[in-house]
Each structure stands twice: as C-alpha cells, then as structure tokens.
Amino acid sequence: MRELLEGSRAVAEAVRLCKPGVISAYPITPQTHIVEDLAQMAANGELNAECVNVESEHSAASVVLGASAAGVRSFTATSSQGLLLMAEVVFCIAGMRFPVVMTCANRAISAPLNIWNDHQDAITVRDSGWIQVHAENVQEALDLHIQAFRIAESPKIMLPVIVNMDGFILTHGLEIVDMPSQEKVDSFLPAYKPLYSLDVNNPLSFGLVADPDYYTETRFAIKETHKDVLDLIPLVKEEFAKIFGRGSGGLVEEYKTKDAEKVIVAMGSVCGTIKDVIDEMREKGKKAGLLRIITYRPFPINAIYRALRNVSRVAVVEKAVSLGSYGPLLAEVRSVFSSKKKAPVVSGFVMGLGGRDITRDSIKEVFKRLTAKEISEEYIDLKPELLEEKI
Numbered sequence: 001m002r003e004l005l006e007g008s009r010a011v012a013e014a015v016r017l018c019k020p021g022v023i024s025a026y027p028i029t030p031q032t033h034i035v036e037d038l039a040q041m042a043a044n045g046e047l048n049a050e051c052v053n054v055e056s057e058h059s060a061a062s063v064v065l066g067a068s069a070a071g072v073r074s075f076t077a078t079s080s081q082g083l084l085l086m087a088e089v090v091f092c093i094a095g096m097r098f099p100v101v102m103t104c105a106n107r108a109i110s111a112p113l114n115i116w117n118d119h120q121d122a123i124t125v126r127d128s129g130w131i132q133v134h135a136e137n138v139q140e141a142l143d144l145h146i147q148a149f150r151i152a153e154s155p156k157i158m159l160p161v162i163v164n165m166d167g168f169i170l171t172h173g174l175e176i177v178d179m180p181s182q183e184k185v186d187s188f189l190p191a192y193k194p195l196y197s198l199d200v201n202n203p204l205s206f207g208l209v210a211d212p213d214y215y216t217e218t219r220f221a222i223k224e225t226h227k228d229v230l231d232l233i234p235l236v237k238e239e240f241a242k243i244f245g246r247g248s249g250g251l252v253e254e255y256k257t258k259d260a261e262k263v264i265v266a267m268g269s270v271c272g273t274i275k276d277v278i279d280e281m282r283e284k285g286k287k288a289g290l291l292r293i294i295t296y297r298p299f300p301i302n303a304i305y306r307a308l309r310n311v312s313r314v315a316v317v318e319k320a321v322s323l324g325s326y327g328p329l330l331a332e333v334r335s336v337f338s339s340k341k342k343a344p345v346v347s348g349f350v351m352g353l354g355g356r357d358i359t360r361d362s363i364k365e366v367f368k369r370l371t372a373k374e375i376s377e378e379y380i381d382l383k384p385e386l387l388e389e390k391i
Contacts, residue, residue, distance in 0.1 A: 001179050007138040007170040008033030010177050011103055011163075014145040016047045017185040018101075020075040022067035024052040024060045029115050030167040031079040031105040038075075057082035061089035068098035069206055071197030073149065076100065079167060080107035083121045087128070093160050094129030094222065096206045099152030099192075100160040101145065102130075106268070106319075107167040108354045116355020117167040118319035119268065122296070123328050129222045131161040131229055132297040133249070134267040138175040141165040143248035146180070147236050150189050156228055158195060164296075166269040168355070180244055188243050226298035233295055251300040253292040254307050256282065260289030262370050263308060263344075265333055266317040267293045270351075270358050274317070277363040288367060293329070304336050313370045314344045317363075319352040326377055347375035356381060 005013070012034050015023075023042070025035040041047040052063045057078050064074040078086060083104055093100050104122050108114040122132060131151060135141035141163065148161040165171060196204055210218055230251065237249040255275055257263055264274050271292045281288045291307050291314075293300070308314055318329040325331065330348035337343035349366050352358045362380050369375065 001181075002176055003179050004174055004176050005138070005179075006033065007141060007165060007173050007175065008105075009037055010138050010142045010175075010179070011145055011165070011171075012037035012041065013179060014142040015075050015101075016041050017180065017182055018075075018146060018149045018189055019047075019073065019191075020049050020101075021072035022050050022052065022064060022074045023076070024054055024063035024067075024074075025077045026054055026057045026060050026082060028057070028079045028082040030107060030171045031077045031082070031103065033171065034077045034103055034105070057085040058089060061086040061093065064100045065089055065093050065096070065098060068093070068100050069096070069198050071192075071194040071199075073153075073192040074098075074100050075102070077103035077105065079105040080109055080115075080121045083125060084109065087125055090125055090130065091128045092207060095218065097158040097222075098160060099149070099158055101148045101152055102160065102162050103145070104162050104164045105167040105171045106164050114354040115167075117169055118353045118355065119164070120320045120353075122162060122164050123320040125162075126297055126328070129159065130297065131159055131226075131295070132164060133161065133295050134164045134293065135166075135170060136269055136271045136292065138170055138173065139177045139246075140248045141170055142177055142179070143240065143244070143246070146185060146189060147240055147249050149192075150236055151229065151232060153192055154232060155195055157225060157232060159222065159225060159229070164268065169269045178244075178246070184243055188240065229298050230295075230300060230302075249294060251295045251303045252307060253290075253294060255290040255292065257289035257291055257307055257311070259287055260311055261287045262313045262315070262367055263289040263291055263311045264315045264317050264363070264366060265291045265293065265304075265308075265329070267296060267329070268319070270317065270319070273358060273360060274363050277360050277367070280360075281367065286367075299332055301336050304333065305340070308336075308344055309340070309342060311344045313372070314346045315366050315370050316346060316348045317351055317366060318348070319350075321350055321353070330377065345372060345374050348377040349375075349380050350377060351380045
C-alpha cells in the first residue's frame with residue numbers, strides 16, 4: 001500500500017511490522033517521533049510490545065541489552081549525544097552478540113550545540129562491532145529496518161545493527177512509500193528464536209571478565225563474523241527483492257560508474273542531490289558517476305575496489321571529520337587501494353557539517369576541483385569571514 005508518510009512514521013510502521021517485544025528509548029531530537037509513534041501504537045493495541053520509559057539513553061541501551069539477553073526481539077533509537085551516552089552499552093551489546101536493532105537519526109555532535117544533520121555520531125561508534133547501514137531516502141530507511149532484524153538475528157551473525165537515516169532530512173521529510181503487508185514481512189522475517197538466552201533451567205552468563213588469555217579471540221570472532229555479514233547482505237537484498245518487489249539495501253550502489261572518469265563516493269541522503277548533478281553532467285557529455293556506500297560496517301572493501309578500479313579520479317564527500325587526521329571515509333577509501341598497483345586519485349571533501357546545505361552547486365564545485373592532483377581534504381562552502389572572528 002502506497003502512503004505519504006513522515007520518515008519517522010514510516011520507520012515506526014516498519015518496526016511495528018517486525019514485531020519487537022521490547023522497545024526502549026529516551027527522547028532526543030530528531031529521533032523522538034519514531035519511538036513516540038511506537039509508544040502510541042502499543043497504547044492503541046496495534047503493537048504487542050513493552051515500551052519502557054527510562055531516564056537516559058544509557059538506560060535505554062541497557063534495557064534492550066537485558067531484553068535481548070532474555071531472548072526477546074528488541075529495538076531502540078537515538079541520535080547525536082544520545083548515541084554517545086549509550087556508547088558504553090553499545091560496545092557491550094555487540095560484545096555479547098545480542099541482535100538489537102537501533103535507528104540512529106544522524107545529527108551533529110556538540111559543542112557547539114547543533115541539532116541538524118551530519119554523520120559524526122555514527123562515525124564515532126564505527127568500531128563498536130555493530131553493523132551499520134545508511135539510507136538514502138525514506139523508502140530505503142523503511143526497508144533497511146526490516147532487513148536489519150533479519151541480518152542481526154541470522155544464527156551465523158548474531159550482531160546488532162544500526163540503521164542510519166539523516167536527521168530532519170529523512171526523519172521529518174514526507175515521502176510516498178510502499179508500506180508492505182504484515183503477511184509479506186512475516187514471510188521474510190520469521191519469529192525470533194535466539195540461539196542463547198537467560199534461562200533458569202539452563203543457566204548462562206554473559207559479559208564475563210576475559211583476561212589476556214581470552215580477550216583477543218572475542219574481538220577476532222566479531223571481526224570474522226563481519227566477513228560473513230558481507231556475504232549475507234547481498235543474499236538478504238536478493239530475497240527481499242523477490243518478496244517485496246524492490247531492490248533496497250545491499251553493500252554499495254553504483255550509479256553510472258561503468259564508464260565514468262570522475263566518481264563521487266558518499267553516504268546518505270546527499271546522494272539524491274549528487275545523482276541529479278550527475279544526470280545534468282551526463283546530458284552535457286561529461287562522464288561522472290556516484291558510488292553510494294550503503295553498508296558502512298563492515299566496510300565493503302572488495303565491492304568498492306571493483307567499482308572504482310578503472311576510474312581515474314574519485315572524490316570522497318563526507319559529513320564527518322576526524323579532527324587531527326583525514327576524513328574517516330576518505331582514509332578508508334584510500335586504504336582500499338593501498339596495496340594495488342592501479343589506483344585512482346582519491347581526494348577528500350568535507351561538506352554539510354551541522355546541517356549546512358549541500359546544494360547542486362556544491363556538488364558541481366567538487367567535480368570542478370577534481371584534478372590529476374590529489375586533494376588531501378577540502379571544505380566546501382567554508383566561510384572564511386567566520387574564521388577571522390576566531391570562533
């Protein structure tokens with residue numbers, strides 16, 4: 001059924017269709033509408049779930065950790081400072097191999113205080129062990145949540161998933177979406193049957209102390225499982241397409257890259273603007289393309305290499321910074337080619353921090369600056385006059 005929905009409502013509906021048993025979150029802009037809608041659904045009897053009100057995001061993460069440990073499908077959502085407050089428990093959830101699904105309504109990190117969109121929050125927990133995917137539009141955000149539970153709960157995986165969607169741009173934007181039926185979701189996502197859970201008749205312990213003789217192997221095991229995730233995600237995408245009739249998700253999306261001479265690499269909603277610019281450039285005979293990173297963790301090294309190996313110049317556009325170093329996505333894309341004899345010139349561009357508009361002209365400027373000379377990291381649309389004021 002096609003509906004015009006706010007992005008947050010579309011995600012809430014998708015989560016409802018996945019039938020979580022426990023939902024816990026703390027309100028933070030721009031995530032609040034998602035769990036607000038889910039709480040209303042539970043109150044109306046449309047969702048059979050326990051919605052747990054807590055005093056902080058740290059507690060919300062702790063609740064879903066405990067619920068997952070008890071063998072219950074669990075969901076939470078957060079944003080920005082909330083995700084940072086969760087960080088201690090975020091690492092624990094992955095370390096204990098609990099398949100929690102979380103929505104991160106991506107938002108800038110303080111200080112200064114900023115409630116608008118960039119990707120610094122998700123980037124900050126990239127090494128926690130969670131699988132991370134980024135949605136381009138509301139339909140994909142909806143679809144990725146359904147896929148996230150399937151991936152997380154796969155017996156071979158048993159790892160949590162963060163579904164990233166750009167704050168306000170997607171959470172509060174209205175789009176026409178194809179809302180799947182309960183029957184189709186049930187056929188794609190079976191009832192959760194945990195491999196292990198807390199049980200008085202079969203006592204288990206989670207999160208025990210691991211001394212130096214054991215700790216390394218726990219980290220290595222998660223790293224090896226991420227390799228399995230890279231194999232599983234394309235299979236999940238294929239099955240999803242067969243049932244729902246659309247090909248959302250996957251590792252990467254190649255948009256007109258086959259013969260491209262210049263390619264932008266990016267994540268999230270900005271990719272829609274980039275595609276519009278590429279279409280305009282193609283009409284003028286300029287061979288431009290986009291490689292959209294959908295799965296950020298695990299990082300799809302082989303898929304990126306295959307897509308970019310014959311491209312001469314690559315621009316990494318990202319909404320995050322690694323203060324004191326190169327951009328996080330830039331460094332990782334460059335690492336793909338570090339041992340290759342044939343590699344493109346990879347340049348980095350930081351844009352859209354704190355929600356600053358990324359316009360078509362901004363993207364055109366990126367393509368204009370792409371030359372045979374490598375650019376370490378440039379800021380597009382920077383305002384020099386503000387720097388003179390020594391903020």
